Amino acid sequence: MSATRAAVAAAQRIVVKIGSSSLTTATDGLDSARLARLVDTVAARVAAGTEVVLVSSGAIAAGLAPLGLVRRPKDLATQQAAASVGQQALAHAYAESFSRYDLTVGQVLLTAEDVVRRGHYRNAHRTLHRLLRLGVVPVVNENDTVATSEIRFGDNDRLAALVSHLVGADALVLLSDVDALYDGDPRNGDASAVREVSGKQDMVGVRAGSTGASGVGTGGMASKVQAARVACSSGIPVLLTSADLADRALGPADVGTAFAATGARLSARRFWLAYAAGASGRLWLDEGAVAAVVDRRRSLLAAGVTAVEGEFHGGDVVELVGPAGTVVARGVVAYDAGEFPELMGRSSFELPPEQRREVVHADDLVPRR
Numbered sequence: 001m002s003a004t005r006a007a008v009a010a011a012q013r014i015v016v017k018i019g020s021s022s023l024t025t026a027t028d029g030l031d032s033a034r035l036a037r038l039v040d041t042v043a044a045r046v047a048a049g050t051e052v053v054l055v056s057s058g059a060i061a062a063g064l065a066p067l068g069l070v071r072r073p074k075d076l077a078t079q080q081a082a083a084s085v086g087q088q089a090l091a092h093a094y095a096e097s098f099s100r101y102d103l104t105v106g107q108v109l110l111t112a113e114d115v116v117r118r119g120h121y122r123n124a125h126r127t128l129h130r131l132l133r134l135g136v137v138p139v140v141n142e143n144d145t146v147a148t149s150e151i152r153f154g155d156n157d158r159l160a161a162l163v164s165h166l167v168g169a170d171a172l173v174l175l176s177d178v179d180a181l182y183d184g185d186p187r188n189g190d191a192s193a194v195r196e197v198s199g200k201q202d203m204v205g206v207r208a209g210s211t212g213a214s215g216v217g218t219g220g221m222a223s224k225v226q227a228a229r230v231a232c233s234s235g236i237p238v239l240l241t242s243a244d245l246a247d248r249a250l251g252p253a254d255v256g257t258a259f260a261a262t263g264a265r266l267s268a269r270r271f272w273l274a275y276a277a278g279a280s281g282r283l284w285l286d287e288g289a290v291a292a293v294v295d296r297r298r299s300l301l302a303a304g305v306t307a308v309e310g311e312f313h314g315g316d317v318v319e320l321v322g323p324a325g326t327v328v329a330r331g332v333v334a335y336d337a338g339e340f341p342e343l344m345g346r347s348s349f350e351l352p353p354e355q356r357r358e359v360v361h362a363d364d365l366v367p368r369r
């Protein structure tokens, strides 16, 4: 067995994400029998001493049937209404099902703001940790009823990766309606399962589509691969498989696709900076500056900035972009956007003393992995 699978099997704290397609159907709403099977599996792992945080999708899908809708609505207001009805049903079903094992659940509905703003991030962190200490199984979803299209996670795979870091999970398990990552969408015919992903080389030639078969999920396999990248690059291994194989995923971890952790654990601040914070603008860098900040982990100086985009202020998070337009890092900028015309391309000794400090200090900068 790979070290990744051994790590998932031995994890003391685990985030389990389940997709809409595994809990609901567009026509019948919530599938209580499938939900109960998932709860059986999670409860067994809790009984074995593991702390589990559940990230559950399905609010919008569960709200369709009670509202007489036959497919996921396209407009935001009806999606929010469906989520309001469906989340209620989902929370009730989990509370009842976990009570069979004398387990208490706590509903945690997060908006993107809760992780984008650093103060809110700390708040969510505190609540989740306290719930775990109290022996509660937190059941997390996006707060769809108030999320608007501009500020939303969009898919719960990304939310699950962020929550994994928030709670300091040892592993993330993504449960969907497909048993593994394939080199192409298995609905389109011949495709081979990818069993282990230990780096970029294992993803060469893999096409992860952004839609699913069920019509109720969001993001398809593309969002799961992206979420796995976020978790792995901050030290959290990921196992991806189908909800039908949940008992083996949470048992010997001998199914699905295992994504190895590729980076060291990031501190809460650096993780927030790298993956959670919203960027207010972009700084374009020349080649020399890219090498300095990415390879040599130096601070960014004004001399290496060639252009700026966006309306930002000193203290905001910005993306650092290389000459080809690729994001190479994110960081907290020290100056307002309006100050850059005077600063760009100039060496420190050409600038007045008050403008000689770094544009982005090395401590406030996280290269893209």
Ligand SMILES: Nc1ncnc2c1ncn2[C@@H]1O[C@H](COP(=O)(O)OP(=O)(O)O)[C@@H](O)[C@H]1O
Pocket: 018, 019, 020, 021, 022, 175, 176, 177, 178, 180, 181, 182, 183, 184, 185, 186, 187, 206, 207, 208, 209, 210, 211, 212, 213, 214, 215, 216, 217, 218, 219, 220, 221, 222
């Ligand atoms: N390369 C791939 N490997 C596996 N599944 C894929 C791939 N590309 C696209 N898919 C599709 O992604 C779907 C899962 O995504 P989605 O419906 O969003 O699930 P969920 O509701 O669990 O989040 C699968 O049903 C599958 O058809």
Ligand SMILES: N[C@@H](CCC(=O)OP(=O)(O)O)C(=O)O
Pocket: 018, 019, 020, 021, 056, 057, 058, 059, 060, 061, 083, 141, 142, 144, 154, 155, 156, 157, 216, 217, 218, 219, 220
């Ligand atoms: N927050 C939404 C889920 C969005 C989502 O990502 O769904 P899925 O792709 O099924 O995990 C809901 O509960 O309906």
